[in-house]
Amino acid sequence: MSTNVEKLLVIQDRDRKISRLVREINELPARRKLIEAQLDAHKEALEQAEEVIRKKNLEQKELDAEVDKRKERIQKLRQQQFEVKNNDDYRALQRQIEEINKEIEEIEERELAVMEATEAASAVRNEKTRALKSEQAVVNEELDTFKQRAANVEKELIDLKTERSELVKDVDPEWLSRYDRVYKHHGDYALVTVEHNTCGGCHMKLPPQMAHDARKLDSMTSCMYCGRLLYFIP
Ligand SMILES: [Zn+2]
Incomplete structure (x- = not known):
């Protein structure tokens, strides 16, 4: 026959386990967030790279349009060259064409810089996509373990509470x-x-x-x- 102290010591042991489990359950959402946050840095870097690519593609299109506009003007000027009657007019048109061609060259240089920036951003995007994929696998594994633990904790808690409710029946x-x-x-x-x-x-x-x-x-x-x-x- 156990004494009340001995019976209560068993109950205290269960209560301490229950307290620990309740604490753990309360910390679960924060732990889950912490696991998922491991991807944040990669996701952010990836989004930044994609944003750069979007912007540079837009810039590229705008520059292409600028070049096209100038090529059309050159076409028109060449047409006019066929129609002029004297050499001076012809040369004046030729100078205009040359100036526009210079502009085109400048634009194409800017396009080159844009392309280089796009390539650099693409490299970052590819690297971050790879990093994210491998990190995702690690995180998924951690989340699986986490979910398993969360389920076990709930079950352990229920079992302990059931056991406790039986134990207390026997105490003064x-x-x-x-x-x-x-x-x-x-x-x-x-x-x-x-x-x-x-x-x-x-x-x-x-x-x-x-x-x-x-x-x-x-x-x-x-x-x-x-x-x-x-x-x-x-
Ligand atoms: Zn004391």
């Missing part, structure tokens, strides 16, 4: 309600040992009478400092 109700109150208040231990006349919870030196009372088998002495229930293992 007055003992149980005092134990529950103290455990709820402190959140770590309700029952603590007395060692060298010191409370095992708050580590304060107990008055001799209190230490003596705690030594009585299945007594219910509270520490005068922290209120935890004192017990003594002979």
